[in-house]
Amino acid sequence: MIHVNTKVNGDDVEFLCDPRETLLDALRDKLGLTGAKEGCGTGDCGACSVTMDGRLVCSCLVLGAEADGKEIDTVEGMAEGENLHILQEKFIEHAALQCGICTPGILVATKNLLEKHPEPTETQVRYWLAGNLCRCTGYDKIIRAVMETAADLRKAS
């Protein structure tokens, strides 16, 4: 077992993990953070998306041990207290989710996109989210929610 010290959503945490366990397993099974989902385990669906030191990763492709000394951010850290992040608000408002299993990963990926590219085109959004599978919506309402969030954030700044 490996002793890992890391920071998740701003909090210092530690856990013991098998060298074969993924960061996704550690988040879900050791830390009880089940917001990130395992849809494939092969990095193809993006349901497990988190950021590690600000970089968007599939947590099923990162070992738990690799989180040592890093800063991990998950969907559970997006809202501030009872105030939802604007992306979360817009997803609800635009009906940009149906079953909701892909939603945490898509929100984490989109937040990361808007931090890096505050003025994305529709094509940019589509290619940025090409690693996040959604089987319910056909992406239409997701794209609209993201584009409107980006526009609102620009207006606010």
Add this chain to the structure above:
Amino acid sequence: MAFDETKTEDFKVVGQRVKRPDGVDKVTGKAKFGADAVAPGMLFAAVVRSPHAHAGIVKIDTSKAEALGGVKGVVTRADFATGLTGGDLDVLENVMAGEKALYDGHAVAAVAATSQLIARDAAKLIEVEYEVLPHVTDVDMAMASDAPVIREGAADQSVPEGMHANVVRYHESGHGDIEAGFAEADLVVEDSFKTEATHQGYIEPHACLAQLGGDNKGELWCCTQGHWNVQKLCAAMLGLETSQLRVTASEIGGGFGGKTAVFIEPVALALSRKTNRPVKLVMSRSEVFRATGPTASTSMDIKIGMKKDGTITAGQGTFRLQGGAFPGAPMEFTAMCAFAPYNLQNVKQVGYDVMANRPKQAAYRAPGSPMAAFAVESVIDELCKKLGLDPIEVRLKNASKQGTKASFGPTWDRIGLVETLEAAQSHPHYSAPLKEGQGRGISCGFWFNHGGETSVTLALSEDGTAQLSVGTPDIGGSRASMAQMAAEELGIPYENIRTTIADTATLGYNEVSHGSRVTYASGLATIKAARSAVKILCARAAAKWGIDEDAVVWENGCAKPSGPNAGEFDPLPIDKLTRSMGRTGGPIVGHFEATPEGAGVSFATHIVDAEVDKETGQTKVVRYTVVQDAGKAINPAYVEGQFQGGAAQGIGWALNEEYIYGEDGRLQNSVFLDYRIPVASDLPMIDTVIVEVPNPGHPYGVRGVGETSICPPLAAIANAVSNAAGVRLKELPMSPPRILAALENQAKNG
């Protein structure tokens, strides 16, 4: 308003784009899906699966696995009920192989251990000795005389004599004289089509948490489209009394029909009983592809005759569906849906249910219908082209209407096909210019929709709010539409209703969330349950005022005297009545239990523009419009979502998705990288038009909307691609190799 009245206007909450009640949980990661539950002392399980398409199971040696530290128990077929017959035996055979493994991925044993890693390691230590048998995976080859027999004696009495033992059911329907019809035609086109199996592709793998003791009392948490069905089947597989197993449906991460069956749930229960510990079992993506239910693959022959003016004189279809190693491919639905959009004097359809060494097919959104539309609508498109006719005009000319005798027997009530065709015709998409290399296709599609057994309870709280318990798992936002309908009836704000998906111990039986039945049947049940609560509220007001119950009406959340003759009383708002309910007769609860049978059928027309790169064979969908009859859209945002989702799945089926089997009978592409469902960069925005032709069988006119949206896309895209490529595509998916082969073939043969 009378309690059995139909309401078609002046809606206050229905028709609004309200925010879904589970929205915050879903966007914050709080919502608990199948794999998100834990229990103290929980074990983790893994399943051992056959690497062979067809093999006798000679011996299973579990000793090495059982000796591994942390392993608590192993189960094989010997740990399940014996003496099952018919459908139950088929389910058990599929859940855990008996004497033979029937497909690559078929479960043969399972193990529970103290961690997921130990369970996986132990699974590798279970030694299975196989006797490999000849196999077949293609539908036409499975019907050929030299095909290996999957299982002797599986055919029912409908199968004509002389067919191969793998043909297990037969269907025939239609009316008129098709030969006379073809003789009347100016042009007859006959062609053959094939479609590969596709998977529903829900992003959440099957997952469950089971607890079953030696006293045969159990609890099961799982992601399913229907937990009463899970309860019934698991009880049979484990030899339990149905009522002793309580099943709770988790949040469900997509189903599309694929979560109407049981796969791992009985296995987790068997392991739990054996170890006396809670057991969690979660499928990997590869297990989902190999061992759950994809759709059937098909081989189809279509012949249609048409006059020069576009009148269809006769239609004939033969539909062969491969549904895996068990009976049940939905060939009768394929046959019945094939010509349903058209008013035909002469029509005949024949279906064959064929077994092969593949996983047992499961329902996939309008099971069987999209393939039929692909074949029939391709031939209609070819006829239109050869006769120089407009494809929408031809469909309007032949469209089914109220009073038309349907191709499979019934006479249509009020239906909305013509309205969808007219809306498509006047949509700017239909007349927009196309660019070089692009083609346009249209298609109609049909689905029956369904009612089914339904129970709903609506309990009023002391503050005048309501708790609504329904039994149909919420796959795509149905808690919102249920709350809207309850709020409409009670005359209280939408936010004052809390909708819960009740478990099997707290509500009467509910059929699965399938057949586009939830908004129709649970919706109808919600309306009726609310009306029964309102009736009690009115009676309480009547008693307070000392007037007749019939002299009280319910308006805007208040009881009121029905008119001046009833007496002069101030309206009594709901919270006044509920605060005193303990003293005026006790709790106020409305409920409804029945099997609604007025599900209205639904039709759609889709328009699609596709661009084909003739050098690479790559296709891009550049514009897409869905027009569909919803009857009445309770929440238009989520109706649009169903339209868009069905279209997107259809695009995947038409262009990319397929089960690829090797010569060894093993599935070659059991991960999302190789089984490519549409990603955001593959798709355009998907425009929608909601047509509302009320269903006479629902108080607000609702028709199911979930499934019809996947019926037209395969055909509409095939027509667009064929127009863009200049060659008719007859096999799905229209992947680049198939398009290049079709172009090459055309160049060779002219």
